[in-house]
């Protein structure tokens with residue numbers, strides 16, 4: 001799994017664009033940021049640090065675009081973060097996880113169905 005670190009707060013950043021790309025990140029929202037952005041001159045930052053800087057680089061102040069798993073828009077993720085992690089814990093973090101995670105496409109559509117319910 002591809003992982004980086006926020007240059008400001010040190011939080012781990014999961015740079016997988018697939019929701020199942022890094023199961024550890026989905027299980028530990030306090031340790032991993034799933035959304036992030038990078039400034040060409042300064043480095044990579046977690047979504048929290050970018051937001052507290054007003055959508056800008058916490059170091060130089062240039063606007064930064066927040067990216068993450070494309071199946072889930074960031075605004076939607078923010079609104080439903082607890083719900084989504086609860087859902088992950090209940091449905092995916094259990095024996096057989098690997099098999100389920102291997103079917104990435106199916107998993108993404110299940111997440112989206114969950115959101116659209």
Ligand SMILES: [Zn+2]
Nearest residue numbers: 006009046049
């Ligand atoms: Zn940060």
Ligand SMILES: [Zn+2]
Nearest residue numbers: 039042057060
């Ligand atoms: Zn910068």
